[in-house]
Amino acid sequence: MEEAGNGQYDSGESGDYSRFGIPDAPKTTVTTPFGKAKTCAGLLPKERWFLVLSFINILAAIGLTAYRLVVVAKDDPTNSDFTFTILIIVNAAFVAFYVLHGVLRERKYELYVQIVAILVILIYCIVEYAVKTDTRTTVKLVRLIIACVLAPPNIILSVFVARDFGELEFRIAGASAHLQRIYNEAAIFSCWLKFDLQVTVSLVILALQDGTKIDTLEIVTLAVGIPYTFLWDVFGWFVLRLELGFGAFVFAALGLAKPAYYVYKFVELYRDLETHTHNNIITYCVIICGALAVLVWLILMVELVRVFRNFGKGLKERGRISFGAFTLGQALGTPN
Incomplete structure (x- = not known):
């Protein structure tokens, strides 16, 4: 970082190069009330792929689970599926936060916690389908397959993204x-x-x-x-x-x-x-x-x-x- 003329440090968020005839480069970081964060222009290609894959996984889990929640609440709200579906939705919401906040704020530990949360959701899906054989449904099977297919690459990509953090630090x-x-x-x-x-x-x-x-x-x-x-x-x-x-x-x-x-x-x-x-x-x-x-x-x-x-x-x-x-x-x- 370079020291600016007013005694503050240049944060590197933007530069005025117009006086040299050079267009301003896009901002790669922005200052928020919670600290520095990356902009979309500051994201690396693998970070963008990670965000896309993660949110596809999250939206699929929430969508299928929400559908199951409506069915259970209508047919048999005393079924323990009611508790498991709410639990999966809540944990999926936390995963979404970890993914977005972890990437934009370069919080590698939150991406590691996100890995734990993904494994927890995967375990919930496996237990709900494997143990409760009397309540197996197509929705549960599809949700389990999606979780098993998307979770491993999501976890691997999380590690690769997190280990390259350091610019904001x-x-x-x-x-x-x-x-x-x-x-x-x-x-x-x-x-x-x-x-x-x-x-x-x-x-x-x-x-x-x-x-x-x-x-x-x-x-x-x-x-x-x-x-x-x-x-x-x-x-x-x-x-x-x-x-x-x-x-x-x-x-x-x-x-x-x-x-x-x-x-x-x-x-x-x-x-x-x-x-x-x-x-x-x-x-x-x-x-x-x-x-x-x-x-x-x-x-x-x-x-x-x-x-x-x-x-x-x-x-x-x-x-x-x-x-x-x-x-x-x-x-x-x-x-x-």
């Missing part, structure tokens, strides 16, 4: 190995925040069992649990972005409600397994998803400590320069 953190390490740790923490939201929402959906027999506690879980998790993760993002030292302690304290709920759910499921009051397939899925949620929460707390130790070491100040005129303070209408 250099523009934000510069050539300093120290700042690049801090930037990577911040990106990892941000990625785990999103994955935490995904697994928590998935767990809540699975905990509803067939989606129709909802008691008071489950209503509270839906009305409070998902918004609480969303706001908690958003707050964690602000703590990271603004390097709020005291906010990190508040974030950790508020997060204790999550493992408390997980433990309660495990105890409740153990009792259900003894009395056989719930669908065993979904119950085992809840246990697996709950264990994953606990693991994600633990990793997130470890990453919180790591990014907290990096507060005040120059990344936020570097970000104010690299993000140019669109710093977070200006996005909120406040001075820098």
Whole structure:
């Protein structure tokens, strides 16, 4: 990056070459309230192919699953297919976000999480078709075939795309190995925040069992649990972005409600397994998803400590320069 005449750094988003008789080159990056992002002109050919393949896969999964959801809701809403179809749609939406945000913001860890999410959806499709032999349908078979055919090349292409990221990291953190390490740790923490939201929402959906027999506690879980998790993760993002030292302690304290709920759910499921009051397939899925949620929460707390130790070491100040005129303070209408 070159230093501009006004004391700021040229972000490389555009260049005025008209005075030399040369047309301006298309912008390859743009500054948003959330940081730098690539434009369509800045995408490499393989990144464009990756986006096209990913969204074909996602739209096919959502379309077929939505059709199945309508059929199940009309014919037999107590069927556990109702829960699985909602779960696939929600996870497909997260995959879409990881793909778009990961490519445009060059977040390689989000593409890796996207791979995990694709595998989770693939497992859902396989379990739903292979285990529940009495409810096999043509839609389920087509969805399974599409998932098995498109998932492998999508995963392989994700790895090739992610490993070539680095342009935005250099523009934000510069050539300093120290700042690049801090930037990577911040990106990892941000990625785990999103994955935490995904697994928590998935767990809540699975905990509803067939989606129709909802008691008071489950209503509270839906009305409070998902918004609480969303706001908690958003707050964690602000703590990271603004390097709020005291906010990190508040974030950790508020997060204790999550493992408390997980433990309660495990105890409740153990009792259900003894009395056989719930669908065993979904119950085992809840246990697996709950264990994953606990693991994600633990990793997130470890990453919180790591990014907290990096507060005040120059990344936020570097970000104010690299993000140019669109710093977070200006996005909120406040001075820098």
